Each structure stands twice: as C-alpha cells, then as structure tokens.
Amino acid sequence: MGLLREIEPSLQNVPVYLLSEAEWPSNDNSLDCLAYTGPFLDVAMSDYLLERGRWLGEGFATVLFLDRINCGMENLLGVLLHELAHWSLFAPRISRFDDAYVYSDLTRRLIAEANNERKLVELSLPPWEDHGLDFVRNGVHLWHRATAICPEIKPFHLSYSGPYYDCGEHVWPALMKDELRDLRDVPIRSIREHVLPNKLLPFWECLTAWWHPIAAIK
Numbered sequence: 001m002g003l004l005r006e007i008e009p010s011l012q013n014v015p016v017y018l019l020s021e022a023e024w025p026s027n028d029n030s031l032d033c034l035a036y037t038g039p040f041l042d043v044a045m046s047d048y049l050l051e052r053g054r055w056l057g058e059g060f061a062t063v064l065f066l067d068r069i070n071c072g073m074e075n076l077l078g079v080l081l082h083e084l085a086h087w088s089l090f091a092p093r094i095s096r097f098d099d100a101y102v103y104s105d106l107t108r109r110l111i112a113e114a115n116n117e118r119k120l121v122e123l124s125l126p127p128w129e130d131h132g133l134d135f136v137r138n139g140v141h142l143w144h145r146a147t148a149i150c151p152e153i154k155p156f157h158l159s160y161s162g163p164y165y166d167c168g169e170h171v172w173p174a175l176m177k178d179e180l181r182d183l184r185d186v187p188i189r190s191i192r193e194h195v196l197p198n199k200l201l202p203f204w205e206c207l208t209a210w211w212h213p214i215a216a217i218k
C-alpha cells in the first residue's frame with residue numbers, strides 16, 4: 001500500500017483496501033480476470049471491513065485473484081495499477097450515506113440489476129468496454145510514475161492495451177512523451193481534465209474505426 005502511495009501521492013489520504021478472493025462474497029464465477037474493482041466495491045465491502053476494524057472510509061478497493069497472478073513484484077504491481085487506472089475514472093460520489101448498511105444493500109441491488117440489464121446490452125458493448133481512451137491514458141501515466149520506483153515494471157505488466165486493442169502497451173508512451181513529463185505531478189484522477197496529447201485521439205480512432213455497435217436485443 002505504501003508503494004502505491006509512493007507511485008501515486010494523490011492516494012495519500014485515500015484508504016486502500018486490498019482484498020483476497022476469499023474475502024469477496026460475490027458468486028459471479030464468470031470473472032476470469034486477475035483482479036476486480038468497481039465503483040462501489042469499497043462501500044459494498046464496508047460492513048465486512050467495519051467488523052474487522054479495517055474500515056477507514058471510502059477509498060480504492062480491489063479484489064486480487066492471487067492464484068492467477070504470476071510471481072514477481074512487477075506482475076502484482078502491474079495488476080494493482082491496472083485496477084487503479086479503473087478507479088481513477090469512477091465518477092466522484094455526489095451524495096454521502098451515513099449508514100453503510102443502507103448503502104451497501106443499495107449497492108448489492110444495483111449490481112444485481114445491472115447484471116440482468118447487461119445480458120440485454122452485451123452485444124452493443126465494444127470489446128474494450130471499460131478500457132477506453134481515458135483508461136489507457138491513465139494506465140500509461142501510472143506505469144510511467146511506477147518506473148521511478150520499480151524500474152523493472154514494463155508497460156505490458158499493466159495490460160492496459162494489448163487485450164483490448166490490436167496494439168501493444170509499449171506503443172502508447174511514445175505518443176504521450178511530453179504529457180508524461182508535463183503532467184507528472186497531476187493527481188491521476190485529474191488527468192482527463194487536461195487536453196489530450198495531439199496524436200492520441202486520431203491514433204485511438206484508427207484503432208477502433210472497425211467497430212460498429214450492434215443494436216441491443218430487446
């Protein structure tokens with residue numbers, strides 16, 4: 001956790017919850033990923049964390065499927081930074097719930113409804129789904145920041161591009177060279193408020209031009 005805050009100082013006052021697969025009560029076996037985070041995962045886990053004296057308030061929570069992650073610091077850090085890139089794009093919470101039980105129950109229902117809904121719209125989702133341009137951009141920033149502390153980490157350890165685009169992770173940093181330097185100290189959640197580097201959008205549009213959404217099945 002200290003390492004994450006060293007890489008991304010804007011996490012200094014943000015609680016970080018690293019959860020194991022056994023701690024996560026989901027029965028969704030369809031997830032074949034190395035880790036999982038979600039917009040309300042912290043709050044959904046708040047009862048559990050409260051009971052164990054680990055709850056410090058809303059923050060970044062992720063479930064790690066440790067059995068699936070290869071050994072080595074770079075692999076684990078890469079997975080964590082991938083999830084952090086997701087978290088960095090979650091919408092800020094606009095209202096507060098004092099009662100964590102009410103909130104987490106609400107969250108459970110929302111997730112269940114979203115899962116039902118999802119089956120209907122699956123075909124209209126692009127293959128990169130939650131890994132759009134802002135995600136890739138933040139992933140590249142996190143990788144770049146991490147190299148100062150863990151020089152062994154390579155872009156592919158974060159898997160921010162290869163599984164979703166016909167383009168390996170190593171291509172992107174060159175397109176963002178100036179921005180990586182200029183926005184080095186900008187909190188990761190604020191990167192998208194800055195104008196995109198010149199070549200980034202046209203490049204992303206070229207990569208994704210082949211895809212056309214199929215209308216949702218009603």
Ligand SMILES: [Zn+2]
Nearest residue numbers: 082086130131
């Ligand atoms: Zn992801």
